[in-house]
Every structure is written in structure tokens, then in C-alpha cells.
Amino acid sequence: MNTAGVDPVGEDIELVSLGYVGVRTRQPEAWGTLATRLLGMQAIDRGGPVTAFRMDDRFQRLVVLDEPGSALAFLGWEARDAQAMARLAARLEAAGIAVHRGTGSLAAERHVAGLIRFQDPAGNWLEVFHGPAAADRPFVPGRPISGFRTGPLGMGHAVLQVEQVEALLPFYRDLLGFRVSDYGLQPYPLYFFHLAGGRHHSFAMVGSGRHGFHHLMVELGSLDDVGQGYDLAGLEEGRLAYTLGRHTNDYMTSFYANTPSGFFVEYGWGGLVLDPSAWTPHMTVDGPSLWGHERLHLPPEPRARLREMRLAAAARGVRAPVECAWLARQPRQTPP
Secondary structure, eight states: OOOTTOSOOSSOOOEEEEEEEEEEESOHHHHHHIIIIISOOEEEEOOTTEEEEESSSBSOSEEEEESOSOSEEEEEEEESSHHHHHHHHHHHHHTTOOOEEOOHHHHHHHTEEEEEEEEOTTSOEEEEEEEEOBOSSOOOOSSSOSOBOOGGGOSOEEEEEOSOHHHHHIIIIIISOOEEEEEEOSSSOEEEEEOTTOBSOSEEEEOOSSOEEEEEEEEBSOHHHHHHHHHHHHTSTTOEEEEEEEESSSOOEEEEEEOTTSSEEEEEEOOOBOOTTTOOOEEOOSOSEEEEOOBTTSOHHHHHHHHHHHHHHHHTTOOOOTTHHHHTTSSSOOOO
């Protein structure tokens, strides 16, 4: 597969970043413990079946719903402005996608000026919003951390498991305008997409042959935040899903934790920020990780296969650029 035609042509990217995520669970108390004591988010008591969590100056970034259903309730994508959201809505409707305008009460619940809702071809609910409101009180982390890396980069990134990546590419790439950062074909198809905010990827799809939410990534302001979180996760039986490691494409140093909803949370530092106007999509051939990230949740055979890919990259001397530690401290830079 080549990279010809991997990106839409024409208008600027209308979406900025991942703004918020909603998940369903029958274990809201367990989610509260994970979000505050391990991840360092701030719990906001909304009352009833909804618990919200802050990461920065926004009213909420993570929304946990005490209700049955699939783990992922919705992904909220921030548009540049109301006009960008309207253009996207018109493009979706022209392609035959049913677009629902959010009511005033729903906008108030999401703490945004306006939003639209629709489903992707796999049935995942997506929301696009504009005009997020700032909270009236400072963010207070649930445990001592330096803070989350958000701002124009957004909440982090979201990764879906899909039956066939190629079936969803036209929707996310051509209709929504997600830009391909890179892709890999081994050990399974992986596509990574960036938006206007510049995070290396705000969204990714894993062609695992299954349907569901794979993981949510949140990025910290300090590597020590991640290391201390790793220590805390190691104290809980069954909490760790991936050991500490570093990714090949965005150079994120991270570990993955199991959540009460059956997907993972990646807890990371040092992710690459790219310039969307200058970035060229490419194929990554060295596997998902440079080192570490032992998949503790996998059966022996696929776990060993991924380990061999890491060891092969190490034998060839594959390394992240030395500039990455410096880049991780910058608000916005061109890739090395």
C-alpha cells in the first residue's frame, strides 16, 4: 500500500483536537478511584448516574455514565468555530450521514456553545462541538502531578479497534478531514491521524478484526508523573496491561492500565508535536514500540511476536531522535 491520496485536498483542517470522551460502566466507583488516585484527574460530582473528571481549565474531559452498553459512549471532537462545524455537518449530510443538532440542554451538559452528533459506519457515536467553556475554579489534581499536556493538543488521543481499517478510512479521512500521520501493516493494520492542534495523533484505528474501544491516551507534563503512576499501578493486582515502554512513531514513553470498562488508558509523556502544514504521511515498519510495552494482557504467541519486533528494531539500532526530550517541553514545534 502506498501513501498516494492518503489525505484530503483543499480546505484547512476543521477539527482541532479530541475535546472529551464519554464511557459507560456499571462500576462508577472503580472508575473514580482509577481516574483520581492513579491518573490524577479531578472528580466533579454531577449527581445521578453521571460523574465527570477534569484535567485542566475545562469543565470536564472525561464523562463516566453509570449505564449498560458498550464501553465507549461518545468521542467529542473540537471544531475551530461554529462555521467549521456547520461546514462539516453539511458535508456529512451530503454524504448521507444522519446529523443530529444538539439541543440547548445537551450543549449545557457538555459545557459547549453548540454541537452536532452522528455515528461512524461502525456505529460509534461522535460529537463535534465549538465554543468550550472554561471552568470557574482552578484544576486540582487527584494526586500530586505536574499537570496534563492539553491546551491546543486536546485531551489526548483515542484508538478504536475495527474489523477492517480500509472500510472506515473514507469516513474519517475524507469526510471528517482527519490527516494521516503514519500507518503500519504489521503485525496488523494501524492508521494514525492528526488534526489542526498538532498532536502526532489524536485518533487511530487498529485493524484487529474486532469492534470496540482500544484505549484512551492522556499525556503528562513530566516523565516523573508517569513513573510514579507506574509504581502506583504496579501495586494493584491486574492493573497493568502494558509495561513501561516507548512508541516508535510518536516517541511517547508510557504504560497502559486496565480500566473497569474493558479498554485501556495509556499514561504517557514526551509525545511528538508536528506541523500539520508540513507533515508528510509515511509507513512505519518497526512495529508499535521501540522498547518495553510488554503486552501483559495478550496470549503468549502474539505477545512473543510483538517482542520480536522490538528486539529486531533494537538490533538495527533504531532510536528516537535526541531532540525529542527537548521537543516534549515545547508548546508547538516542527518535527525533527
